[in-house]
Amino acid sequence: MSERTISLVDHRYAASVPKVPAVAPAAGSVVLDRLGRPLHDLRISVTDRCNFRCKYCMPKEIFDTQYEFLRHDELLRFEEIERVARAFVELGVRKLRITGGEPLLRRGLEDLVGMLSRLRGADGSPVELTMTTNASALARKARALRDAGLHRVTVSLDAIDDEVFRRMNDVDFPVATVLEGIRAAQEAGLAPVKVNMVVQRGVNDQQVLPMIEHFRGSGVVLRFIEYMDVGTTNGWRMDQVVPAAELLERIGSRHGLRPLDPTVVGETAERWMLDDGSLEIGLISSVTRAFCHDCNRARLSMEGKLYLCLFAAHGHDLRALLRGDTARGIDAVDDQALRGAIAQVWNARADRYSELRGQGASEPGGSAPRRVEMSYIGG
Ligand code: SAM
Ligand code: SF4
Ligand code: SF4
Secondary structure, eight states, X not given: OOSSSSOSOOSXXXXXXXXXXXXXXXXXXXXXXXXXXXXXXXXXXXXXXXXXXXXXTXXXXXXXXXXXXXXXXXXOOHHHHHHHHHHHHHTTOOEEEEESSOGGGSTTHHHHHHHHHTOBOTTSOBOEEEEEEOOTTHHHHHHHHXXXXXXXXXXXXXXXXXHHHHHHHSSOOOHHHHHHHHHHHHHHTOOSOEEEEEEXXXXXXXXXXXXXXXXXXXXXXXXXXXXXXXXXXXXXXXXXXXXXXXXXXXXXXHSOEEEOOOSSTTOOOEEEEETTSSOEEEEEOTTTSOOGGGOOEEEEOTXXXXXSSTTOSOEEEHHHXXXXXXXXXXXXXXXXXXXXXXHHHHHTOOOOHHHHHHTTOSOTTOSSSOOOOHHHHOO
């Protein structure tokens, strides 16, 4: 590929406007997809911008000064996000995760956290509210986020060695600031903090054991994630993936480990505890052991498109329903119609990309239309 001829990424991802059924399921109904999977988890991406340029997510040569990020009026407003989230909660969602891009770059994010934290399930129970962040601004914001009603944070950190980390974020950002953010989150009560490390062979796999050493006894949960073939810009290759089984072997050769039971159905991490109880470790084998059969997650992009799989190439344009679009003859809908439209989209879902990849049926980086980027729909 030549260096910078055409930008491979823009936000004109394929999407269609969902149909609004005549009758919507009542609030509190359980909706299932075509493989019998319920809706449980909604990830909400609040911005397409980020102050890092992690090479596997927003490589500099594409996400450069020429790159056209979305205009502010294209983003869902907080009230619109809250409306969509409420519809999802009425359809069974029990967990909301705010993500991005880097969510802490969205101005006034605490206000959105406050609005989402007031949502209640049909039985009156609160919804779990979490965020995934690079923690660059977390030391400053942890307390306000907690006060606004955030429950927990997951921090992405790919190395404990400062030099390796600076190289990976590609903006020379120091690891010390991220560690301050993690401490601030713990002190604010956003606990347990989960730390996610994406492991790439030859890039940061030598950091796995040092990360374990660093976080022993700290109270964080450390999770290792297989590098995935998301989007089209990171030049993913299978030989860069360190299979979770290999990681387990490497960790096990240094530390005693005992398995922990899964905490919830659809949990993506296989959980282990160092035998002295000093650190919980999670292994997320998104590539080598697909967990599509109980994948209960939906993803909402910052401009209001709904995706049913990380590897989706096609979104469902909820913003058109929220705002209406006279040019396209689309009327704005009420809450009940919005709920009905979302339920119908979920009912039709049959995505299971990773399973098919495992069976050799889907080509990484495969055919058009172009798949969405991780920075667009979050982790
Ligand atoms: N900026 C925030 C952060 O980094 O935590 C939130 C958004 S980021 C897209 C969410 C997560 O996706 C991060 O943990 C990141 O490491 C992960 N991620 C991005 N590209 C990935 C890939 N190709 N394979 C596996 N994880 C990836
Ligand atoms: Fe930014 Fe997160 Fe992507 Fe890194 S992984 S470039 S921090 S959005
Ligand atoms: Fe869910 Fe798609 Fe990942 Fe399978 S590949 S676990 S359906 S997001």
